[in-house]
Amino acid sequence: MTTLSTAGPTTPAIPPIPATAAPTPDTRLSQEIRVAGMVWERELIRYTRNRTRIVSGLMQPVLFLFVLGYGMGSLVGSTGGFDFRKFVFPGVVAMSVVMTAMFSAISIVWDREFGFLREMLVAPVSRMALVLGKTAGGATVAAAQGTIMLVLAPLVGVRLTPLLVVEVIALELLMAVMTTTFGVFVASRIQKMEAFQVVMQMLLMPMLFLSGALFPLNNLPKWLTVITRINPVTYAVAPLRQVVFAAQDMTPAAQARFAAGVTVFGHTLPIVVDVGIVVAFSLVFFGLAVRGLSRTE
């Protein structure tokens, strides 16, 4: 062990402390962006490396599409050639986006459990850059997952146009941003892995089922109407369905029966308002997520 003993007290010639220039606001901003980009990249690496996650993320919505679509479809019947499968398709795409985004965001709980969250939180970077990167990452993988679902469109007779695909991807991204920021906020408050399952059951499932993804929100009992109108996901599902329906041939009767938009006090909200509400929720959740992460470490 001579190498060890010679490395003792007297040996090393210590270089002087290098002079480090204080970062200017400009370099600080580009540094924050670089960090957000890295967090985003990690999210993508983890997503693409985890094949089972991609497949299982597809299985559940596919199950809903076919089980519900055919099962309920025979019960509901069709109006002017428009059936329940076509109605539920955009909802199932939305479900897949929301679940993927939520899963991506809530992986912070895993990061906490396995320590990597600490590596991020002790670094000299702002929480905002971390949440921004996480949101961008969650949105990207969720929109990707939702877009993969579009290959099922011909199977249920939903017509796709290039414009529609672009619109759908844009709305998926928006929906995913809201879900991810919400998920990060929730995850920042969860300290234990066990709580994760509970949150998924108590929050995610009701939010999906009561969003209009699987059934029209008209003519519901009053209490249920109130709950669905409070649910942020409702305002993300409606525009997606509206743009999909706009590209289909629908009779007025079918439009009335399978309503796409959200009605509030008898008025159907235009897409712009829905989108505005989703953006507002996203900003609030983003702020809460940054604050939630700042409380730890």
Added chain:
Amino acid sequence: MTSLDIRSPGPAAGGGRPPAVEVRGLTKHYGDLVAVKEIDFSVAQGEVFAFLGPNGAGKSTTIKMLCTLAHPTSGRAVVAGYDVVSRAKAVRRHIGLVFQEQTLDDQLTAEENLRFHAVLYGVPHDQVDQRITKVMDLVALSDRRKDLVSTYSGGMARRLEIARGMLHTPRVLFLDEPTIGLDPQTRALMWEDVLRLRQEEGVTIFLTTHYMDEAEYADRIAIIDHGVIVALDTPDALKALVGADTVALETADDDAALASLKRAGYTAERTEGGLTAFVADQEAAVGPLVAAVGVPVRTVRAHRPTLDDVFLHFTGREIREQHADAIPMFARAHGARRR
């Protein structure tokens, strides 16, 4: 007590350079509990400084305050030239941290983990690759660079974390119980890494440990107990404080041997089953001592006070050993005799 003379520079202290860590009256309360009580010390640049104490003595609390992860109740600490309270972010930029628990993403490769860290700590673009190559070489993991961390053993992961801690060229590397849960060979490897880092990068190393044998690697040791530093000096000086080296002999005729030794000017006494001579340096003394005995010698055992003796002396109890199996390796590494 000379060991508390905190102003005496460490052995590796360079002429007039500001200390890497400077602590004055640092205190941390958790409610009614006083975790750390008015501790003072300073660590010179390039020094390997160990905080030694049992679990719950205040080691982790101190290291957390120095790394800006816990807010001091009172007192002051300056790390790498920055105040830990008012310049917390500057401190974090200039320190490396290796925690007790693993903080790697095992779904990423080693290189991806390091790249992530490089970005977090603002390592300039054009230097990232070069630094990754350098630190992977330093911990001898270059051939595993592209492998997923999930394929790493515990020891490799720990060494990768040390490499990562060094990636952004910190001035001070903090290691909180770095070898906990590692097998003896891995510990020895890790220490080689750490000392190589110090030599090549001139980094100051601050570590906490509750392993005596590990503290031997440090230039200076602070023994902390109940939130107070009870002793602070080089390992040798601490041992010298506790008592002299001894050589225990068993001879054919112990009485005659004792008489001979006393005639030769040694301080010695009869002990159970033999006699014990008190000497300045046990290793150098054995030869002349045996020659001076004058009767056939059956056994010779030289003993130098260990850090266990030191710890016992200052705290009145033995340090809790949780991984006693690790000790023989370190004992061998230092040529110390078995107890």
